[in-house]
Every structure is written in structure tokens, then in C-alpha cells.
Amino acid sequence: MQKNNEIKLNYYLSPLSFLYGIGVWLRNRLFDWNVLHSEQYSIPVICIGNLSVGGTGKTPHTEYIIRLLKDKYRIAVLSRGYKRKTSGFILADSGSSSLEIGDEPFQMKNKFPDILVAVDANRRRGIQNLLSLPEKDKPEVILLDDAYQHRYVHPSLSIVLSDYHRLFYHDKLMPTGRLREPINNINRTDIVVVTKCDKDMKPIDFRIIEENMKLRAHQLLFFTSIVYGEIEPVFPSEARSLNHKAIEKEDDILLISGIAVPTPFIREAEKYSNKVLPAIFPDHHTFSKSDFKKLDTTFEKMTSPRKLILVTEKDAARLKNNPLVPENWKKSLYYLPIVIQFCNGQSFDETIKKHIITFQKNSTLQNKYE
Structure with a gap:
């Protein structure tokens, strides 16, 4: 089991983390008080993100959901396209390069050429552009890559990933640790996935993590491990x-x-x-x-x-x-190549599918009575 003292923390930077935390707290309160506006959309928007900086496995988990849904729904993945050499909204095609759209969107477009892959640092603008596509191309489900902190979009479902070897509740705010926001902000998510789990984890290890996370009743917890494919x-x-x-x-x-x-x-x-x-x-x-x-x-x-x-x-x-x-x-x-394997994958799959069906059903009923 991962121990708190195994995580390297820069305690001498704690004053900077305190100031950073004040800024994050104020920004989140402005959204909570509706001073800053979060926009909701007419189709399911699933956010895959984390509380920390990088390394939790967002891309393989996004690919898992693509595989789960692509045969039934028109899927779009929207990313900011980190470190790309372009700006603004770009809808990837077969000729797009990693320099134009970023390495992770490029990887997903190459693996799944039939889905929509777009990049835009402004996620709200990116979604609007995707929803403006011709009806035959318009996505039915949008996956937001690494957008948990992008609160201008209110996703229909949020998934937060946390590395088993650096669980968020053992971490600290940047720059002391790697957290982008305080651990209590996990309360905004619907699902938490502990990633990169060791294969020899015992039932008690799962229970300890669940107890330490102190999740709310409606929040679901899942565990995944990495599976390497053939070279x-x-x-x-x-x-x-x-x-x-x-x-x-x-x-x-x-x-x-x-x-x-x-x-x-x-x-x-x-x-x-x-x-x-x-x-x-x-x-x-x-x-x-x-x-x-x-x-x-x-x-x-x-x-x-x-x-x-x-x-x-x-x-x-x-x-x-x-x-x-x-x-x-x-x-x-x-x-x-890598893929991820759920310890309780069937339950996760059913949760995602049920969310989409329920969202679409509620959206149809709402439109009917408007």
C-alpha cells in the first residue's frame, strides 16, 4: 500500500501553495456563486480529468470509453491539444500531425479514425463548434480530455483519475505537491478511478482507499491496472x-x-x-x-x-x-501500447451506458414539454 511519506513533497514551498490555494478557492467560489457561468449542453458531455498534474492515465481511460461507446454513438473527443504548435479550434482529419493537434489527440485519431477528434483550449467554444457540424456528423457524446478544472463547461458526468502510487489524499497543492486544487474538490465528481493498481492488491487495500477517500454516497469508486500489449x-x-x-x-x-x-x-x-x-x-x-x-x-x-x-x-x-x-x-x-483493465469493469461499463441513456431520455422529455 502506498504510504504518505513515500510521496516527495516540497514543504519549503508551502507559502506559495497557500497563495495558490487562495486563488483556486476564489475561482471555484465564483463558479459556485454563479458569478462565473458554467454552460450545460443538450448531449452527454463526459469529462475525464484529475486533481493532480499529469501521469494518471487519462488517455488510455479515454480510449477505453471510446471502445465502449463508438459502435453505438457518434463520439467526439475534445482536448486542448497540449504543446501543439497551433491555436484555436481544429477538427482533426487523416492528414493532421501531432504538431498541429498534440500527441494524445493524434494518437486517438490514428487509433480510432472514424471518431471526431478536436482540439481547443476554450472547451466551450470547442463544444459549440462540434455541435455546429452538419446533422450527419454532429456528435452524440462528447468526451472532454483533462477538463476537470475547466469549469466554464458543466459536464453531464465527471470522472476523476488518481494514481494508486500517488493518491490525491496523500498529496498537497502545487508547488509543494502536484495537486491543481484542494482534495475536497473531489466532491464535484461523479466517479473516481484509482489507476495503475498493483496486480497483487488485496481486498483490504481496496477498502482502505475507499475509507480514506471519504466519498459522498452518490460517488462511485473503481480501480484499474495497466495491461501492456504486444510491441x-x-x-x-x-x-x-x-x-x-x-x-x-x-x-x-x-x-x-x-x-x-x-x-x-x-x-x-x-x-x-x-x-x-x-x-x-x-x-x-x-x-x-x-x-x-x-x-x-x-x-x-x-x-x-x-x-x-x-x-x-x-x-x-x-x-x-x-x-x-x-x-x-x-x-x-x-x-x-497499453490498455487499462478494470477490477470491476462490467459495473463501470453499465454506469457509463446508463448515464447516456438516462440523459438522452430526460432530454427528450424536456424537449417534449417545452
Whole structure:
């Protein structure tokens, strides 16, 4: 079980956290008092967010909901497109790049080409643009990526994620810790999902977390763990298919990571080989010419005949259309996809589906009697 003292906190920055907390408190009160206005919409808007900064697994959880709903509803994902080189509203198409829409929206558009993926820092404007599409293209459900703090939109359902190894109730406000807002603001959400759970968790571990969260009666709690898929080539036309079981313990792996929490990725790679060399970059890192030069020098020094470069799925999205990727990498560059697995997945699925059906039914009745 994760202990509070295992989380690194910068207590010397507590005065800044106090001032930051005052600002967050005031902003939230302005929404609560209707001084600042939250807009509701005529279709289900499901927000997937968190209380903390990054690393809780929003993208794989958003993808889980896409898989759950896409065969029955027209789905749109709306993100701000973090670190993209563009601004304003953009509706992704088959030619969109990660530089235009951001790495996570690019990843989702490539995985699910039939859904709508849009980016806009102004979520309210983004939703309005999506609802202005022709009737045949207009979404029936919108998934808001990382928008729990974007209170100008009032979602029909909110889901907050919390990393099992850094549970929000053990954390502190930025910059002392990683919380974007105080822990009591968890009360705004409908669902809490504890992510990245260890496979050997016992029933008592689940109960302890549930008790410590002190959720309200209507709030639901779920638990998920990461499941790694088969290794995939970043450039399929250049590299051979590769099963991780074919990797030998003495094969060199240059592991490149630009995600918030790379530890599980590193541990997974170390199951395949004894010679894993991690190269860790900040979350959403844009790889530069000098980065590639240093990494290529390191890779060239590796001596095993079947050496390879392994990246995260999110990093692969940035590398696919990066012209700076060395040509000699393309036959050796692979990524490791992940999906999430619910400990009580059927119940979660039913909750999401029921919400949409109930929302649409209530919306129909409301329109009928207006």
C-alpha cells in the first residue's frame, strides 16, 4: 500500500501553495456563486480529468470509453491539444500531425479514425463548434480530455483519475505537491478511478482507499491496472513484426520516454531484457535535433546484433511524423501500447451506458414539454 511519506513533497514551498490555494478557492467560489457561468449542453458531455498534474492515465481511460461507446454513438473527443504548435479550434482529419493537434489527440485519431477528434483550449467554444457540424456528423457524446478544472463547461458526468502510487489524499497543492486544487474538490465528481493498481492488491487495500477517500454516497469508486500489449513498429513499412517473447535477455534496448511517470514502462521493458538503458525526458517532450544526435550516438554504441529502440505509445505519436528521426532508427524503432483493465469493469461499463441513456431520455422529455 502506498504510504504518505513515500510521496516527495516540497514543504519549503508551502507559502506559495497557500497563495495558490487562495486563488483556486476564489475561482471555484465564483463558479459556485454563479458569478462565473458554467454552460450545460443538450448531449452527454463526459469529462475525464484529475486533481493532480499529469501521469494518471487519462488517455488510455479515454480510449477505453471510446471502445465502449463508438459502435453505438457518434463520439467526439475534445482536448486542448497540449504543446501543439497551433491555436484555436481544429477538427482533426487523416492528414493532421501531432504538431498541429498534440500527441494524445493524434494518437486517438490514428487509433480510432472514424471518431471526431478536436482540439481547443476554450472547451466551450470547442463544444459549440462540434455541435455546429452538419446533422450527419454532429456528435452524440462528447468526451472532454483533462477538463476537470475547466469549469466554464458543466459536464453531464465527471470522472476523476488518481494514481494508486500517488493518491490525491496523500498529496498537497502545487508547488509543494502536484495537486491543481484542494482534495475536497473531489466532491464535484461523479466517479473516481484509482489507476495503475498493483496486480497483487488485496481486498483490504481496496477498502482502505475507499475509507480514506471519504466519498459522498452518490460517488462511485473503481480501480484499474495497466495491461501492456504486444510491441509494435513505429514505422511498419520499415521494421519487422516483433513479439516481446523473441527478445533475448542480452539484447540491448534503448528505452526512450517522454511521459510523466516512466517507472512502469521501464519495469515492463526490464522483463524482456537485462540490458535496458533508459533515456528519460519530460512529459510531452518535443525531441530536438540535438536530442536525436545524442540518442543516436548512444544507440550506435550498443553492440548486440538485435538491439532495438523502445518508446511509449505517446512518444511514438510524436516520432511518426518527425522529420528529424534518423533513418537508421526506422528498422529498429518500436513502441509498447497499453490498455487499462478494470477490477470491476462490467459495473463501470453499465454506469457509463446508463448515464447516456438516462440523459438522452430526460432530454427528450424536456424537449417534449417545452
